Structures are given as C-alpha cells and as structure tokens.
Amino acid sequence: xxxxxPAETARRSGFSLDTLRYYEKIGLLADxxxxxxxxxxxxxxxxxxxxxxxxxxxxxxxxxxxxxxxxLCRAGADSEPERLALLRQHAVRVEEQMQLLGRxxxxxxxxxxxxxxxxxxRSG
Amino acid sequence: xxxxxPAETARRSGFSLDTLRYYEKIGLLADxxxxxxxxxxxxxxxxxxxxxxxxxxxxxxxxxxxxxxxxLCRAGADSEPERLALLRQHAVRVEEQMQLLGRxxxxxxxxxxxxxxxxxxRSG
DNA sequence: TTAGGAACTGGAGTGCACTCCAGGTCAAGG
DNA sequence: CCTTGACCTGGAGTGCACTCCAGTTCCTAA
Numbered sequence: 001x002x003x004x005x006p007a008e009t010a011r012r013s014g015f016s017l018d019t020l021r022y023y024e025k026i027g028l029l030a031d032x033x034x035x036x037x038x039x040x041x042x043x044x045x046x047x048x049x050x051x052x053x054x055x056x057x058x059x060x061x062x063x064x065x066x067x068x069x070x071x072l073c074r075a076g077a078d079s080e081p082e083r084l085a086l087l088r089q090h091a092v093r094v095e096e097q098m099q100l101l102g103r104x105x106x107x108x109x110x111x112x113x114x115x116x117x118x119x120x121x122r123s124g
Numbered sequence: 125x126x127x128x129x130p131a132e133t134a135r136r137s138g139f140s141l142d143t144l145r146y147y148e149k150i151g152l153l154a155d156x157x158x159x160x161x162x163x164x165x166x167x168x169x170x171x172x173x174x175x176x177x178x179x180x181x182x183x184x185x186x187x188x189x190x191x192x193x194x195x196l197c198r199a200g201a202d203s204e205p206e207r208l209a210l211l212r213q214h215a216v217r218v219e220e221q222m223q224l225l226g227r228x229x230x231x232x233x234x235x236x237x238x239x240x241x242x243x244x245x246r247s248g
Numbered sequence: 249t250t251a252g253g254a255a256c257t258g259g260a261g262t263g264c265a266c267t268c269c270a271g272g273t274c275a276a277g278g
Numbered sequence: 279c280c281t282t283g284a285c286c287t288g289g290a291g292t293g294c295a296c297t298c299c300a301g302t303t304c305c306t307a308a
Contacts, residue, residue, distance in 0.1 A: 006255065017255080018297055037304050039255055052235075058228045063295065084239040091236060094229050101225065104182045105218050111176075112215060115208035130285065141285085142267055161274050163285055187265065 002044050003033075009042040013050040020050075026063070028053060028070050059094045126168050127157075133166040137174040144174075150187070152177060152194050183218045 010017045020040075023029045029049070033041040056066050069086055072079040134141045144164075147153045153173070157165040180190050193210055196203040 016297080019295085021256090022296065035304085037256090039304070055228045055231045055235075057295095058224055059232060080239055081243045084236065084243055087232060087236050087239065091229070091232050094225070094232065098222070098225055098229065100182055101218070101222055104179045105215070105222065107179045108183060108211060108215050108218065111179075112208065112211050115204055115211065119205045119208055140267080143265085145286090146266065159274085161285090162287095163274065181265095 004042045004047065006040050006042070009040075009047065009050070012047055014054060015050065023053065027067050028063070030070070030074060056090070059090065060097060061090055065090070128166045128171065130164050130166070133164075133171065133174070136171055138178060139174065147177070151191050152187070154194070154198060180214070183214065184221060185214055189214070 004012065006017055006020065010020060013020070015023070020029065024032055024040075029046070032046060033043070035041060053066060056069070057063075061069075065086070069083060072083045072086070128136065130141055130144065134144060137144070139147070144153065148156055148164075153170070156170060157167070159165060177190060180193070181187075185193075189210070193207060196207045196210070
C-alpha cells in the first residue's frame with residue numbers, strides 16, 4: 001500500500017478531512033495528487049509530512065509558523081539552515097512549555113494530596 | 125502589605141486587567157472587595173486563588189471547568205470529594221499531555237539533529 | 249445502470265479566551 | 279481645586295484553528 005483515500009489519510013494522520021482540506025488551502029499541504037475526477041490521493045510521503053505537521057502542532061507551533069516552515073521545505077536545500085534555526089527556536093519554546101507544565105503539575109499534585117488527606121481523614 | 129490595586133494584582137498574577145474583570149464576570153473570581161467608589165481591592169487570598177487559576181489554566185483546563193471548580197470551592201467543605209475528583213481527572217489529562225509533549229519533543233530533537241548534521245557537513 | 253456513500257468547492261459559522269472601546273468616574277499629587 | 283492617570287461598565291471585536299453547510303460530482307458494488 002502506498003496511496004490512501006482522504007478518509008484513510010484522516011484516520012492515519014489524526015487530522016479531520018476538513019482539516020486536511022484547510023491545510024491544503026493555506027499552503028501547509030502542497031502538490032497533493034488528484035484522480036482524474038478531482039479527488040485527492042495521498043501518498044506515504046504525504047503521510048510523513050502530516051506526521052511532521054502533527055509534531056509541530058502538538059508542540060504548540062502556530063499555524064502561521066508551520067506555513068513558513070512548509071514554504072522553506074519547498075524552497076530547496078538552500079533553506080536548510082533557516083529550517084534548522086526555526087526548529088531550534090521552536091524547541092526552546094517547547095522546553096519552556098514542558099518546564100512550566102511540570103511545575104504546575106507539581107502544584108496540582110500537591111493540591112490533590114491535600115484534598116486526599118482531608119477527605120480520607122473524614123471518610124475513614 | 126495585604127491588599128493590592130488592580131494593576132498590582134495583574135502584575136503579580138500575570139493576568140491582564142481585562143482578564144481579571146472577565147474572570148470576575150464569568151464567576152471565576154467572586155466576592156472581590158471594592159472601595160466606596162467602586163474600584164476593586166484584591167487581597168492575599170485573592171492572589172492565592174489567582175495562583176490556583178493560573179495553575180489550572182497553564183495546564184490546559186478549559187475555562188468552563190475552572191468555573192465548575194470555583195463553584196465547588198464556594199459551596200463549602202462538603203464539595204471537597206468532588207473537587208478532588210475533578211482535580212484527579214484533570215491530572216490524568218495533564219499526564220497524557222506531558223507524555224505527548226515529551227514524545228513530540230523527541231521527534232523535534234531528532235529532526236534538529238538531522239538538519240544540524242547536514243548543514244554542519246556542508247558548511248564545515 | 250443505478251443507488252448511495254465518499255469527496256468536491258467556496259464560503260459561512262463556531263468556540264474559546266480573551267481584548268479593545270467609548271464614555272464616563274475615582275483618587276492622589278501639586 | 280484641578281489635573282491626570284488609573285479604574286469603572288456594558289458591549290463589541292479579535293485571532294486562532296478549525297468545522298459545518300449547501301449544492302454538486304465521483305465512484306464502487308449490486
């Protein structure tokens with residue numbers, strides 16, 4: 001298997017059909033093949049690229065920046081240093097995000113322990 | 125010091141003045157004192173509660189659920205088991221979120237290493 | 249060949265969480 | 279007093295990322 005229907009692609013990528021169309025419209029997805037009748041045909045390469053988009057999206061990159069990255073990827077090998085810079089910048093933000101999340105999770109745990117003791121004490 | 129102006133509260137909590145007003149309007153913030161002239165006066169308790177809200181928001185809890193939690197807190201000690209359940213549920217989602225973030229961060233790092241090697245190889 | 253589900257398009261609508269605005273009021277320094 | 283910057287209200291507007299819709303076309307299995 002190496003080509004997929006829109007529905008199958010949605011299932012595999014985790015993006016809805018509407019989102020796939022939207023991503024194509026705004027340039028995150030380019031050169032998607034079509035049948036003679038005009039229906040989209042996705043390849044393994046497309047799925048790979050969707051995996052990249054999912055990674056960026058899951059780590060909180062704004063769509064606009066993903067579009068920038070997509071364009072750099074289309075621009076050829078000369079843009080690789082720029083792509084690297086963009087990803088490195090993003091990675092820094094993700095690290096900060098992970099640290100914040102970890103800190104706040106610790107607070108949450110603390111609160112849970114507090115309530116668990118109180119309710120445990122009363123009910124037991 | 126134990127009371128704060130709206131501006132000082134915004135600074136300390138990290139929420140904008142508009143957000144503080146919005147939170148009060150939708151019930152996340154209740155019983156904020158006022159001067160005779162109608163201006164808000166925040167206390168250390170309020171700041172503490174804002175810290176809780178910040179924790180929940182930073183960990184991705186939707187506003188609607190924060191409002192539920194706020195109401196439970198106002199409902200008295202009987203609601204503690206419910207509060208505990210709500211926080212535990214949320215903590216599970218946060219754990220999942222942290223795991224996803226960690227996995228995707230690993231992919232991102234991989235991509236960065238790939239580009240770093242390529243651009244390093246060409247430029248060095 | 250025909251039925252019916254999948255997919256197409258352009259564009260409007262949604263949900264969330266704020267954010268901004270107009271037109272006033274309040275309060276502290278000079 | 280008077281100015282002036284902080285604050286007030288209700289309500290409209292914004293930005294993001296989809297999501298839904300109407301009306302039409304495609305394509306596969308019976």
